[in-house]
Amino acid sequence: MNTVRRKSKTRFAVLGLLSWQAMSGYQIKKMIEMGLSHFWAESYGQLYPTLEKLVQDGLATRSCGATGKRKKHVFSITEAGRACFLEWLAEPTDQPRMRNELQLKFFLAGDLPIEHGLSLLADYKTQQEDIAQTYAESERILSAALDHGEAVEDLDRVLGATSSQQMLFFLISLRHGILAVDARIDWCKESIGMLKRAQKKSRKRND
Amino acid sequence: MNTVRRKSKTRFAVLGLLSWQAMSGYQIKKMIEMGLSHFWAESYGQLYPTLEKLVQDGLATRSCGATGKRKKHVFSITEAGRACFLEWLAEPTDQPRMRNELQLKFFLAGDLPIEHGLSLLADYKTQQEDIAQTYAESERILSAALDHGEAVEDLDRVLGATSSQQMLFFLISLRHGILAVDARIDWCKESIGMLKRAQKKSRKRND
């Protein structure tokens, strides 16, 4: 009967980026890919309609890029948009749809040969270690800057003046990713150990 | 032009449960809610059509519950179904859509009052600690059983004979959840500490 409203967070992600600076859809996409890819993604198919809707709702304005002949829409956040974004920020976060395929696999893996389990873990470990490395680089830069109270060049170029509170929140966000990824790597190591011990034991039995 | 094939894992989750024992849709749903809820969910709207499709594809068979007048469909996995499931198990797991709303919030939280950040963290911490507690109970039971080579009564009742390899895989799955949840709690503690220090510092400045 009633419209089934689900809550897409896309608009808030977009609004949050626009709160830094006015941008085109294309720039927003690029920024998400560069800075948020480990924990957020948007496709053009979501992005452009969302921007359209933001304008309709009075949360952003569209202005045609003044300079070029090239068609380029620059979106700016409005005061209403800023208020809406801030409201979301302070709201309790609803817990995400939990779906972890690898955990499911191991839960159901009763009949899987142990060596296949080991190979699954090895793949996952490599993948997570790659992520850990990119995180580590970001952390090195950010926490050095925070310690010395210096602005971060890379961030500064993108965001303009970056306050130390903003850097603190960046670091907290980053640390979420780092602790999560480290936990996954630890899990791999621990599980590989368990499976190898089980393998040895069953080999001994078969001698 | 071509059919856009996306890969739903629902069928494998169902097949995996059916590989333990024949069940009705309702029972499958209950089992997921009881045992997998921290990392997997299915709705009836997904479940029943998936079961239908499994039967059509020859991966499961439906038999009408013999006993009662109550309409009840019992699904059993076929050999083809078992093969299909095993194939998925051994396949490399494709990485999930990354979307973490809380991490996004902190990334974008530059203007958020620190006390709101603290309250976000406090909520999340409580929630994760609840999960940690249910995990801890499961772990206690499982690892005791593994150590003593004993069957686990609760599991045994559900699954019939539970092999020690199966219990090992259960434990590995469980440990994934535990390490993840512990990491999130650690992140909360660490972040709360950082924010409180920042708060103190800014208060001192304002004196």
Add this chain to the structure above:
DNA sequence: TCAGACATGTAAGTCGTTACATGATTCA
């Protein structure tokens, strides 16, 4: 007798991705 669990299913809608269509600008 009546609440709560058992049990099956569908319709409508939301969310999100993929693939395509289109064209301008830059730079080697």
Add this chain to the structure above:
DNA sequence: TGAATCATGTAACGACTTACATGTCTGA
């Protein structure tokens, strides 16, 4: 001149949830 990047959009589809519709059985 031609490849890469900048740039905007949409159509079609797949995945999933919510809300509803319907009825049975059990036990207090």
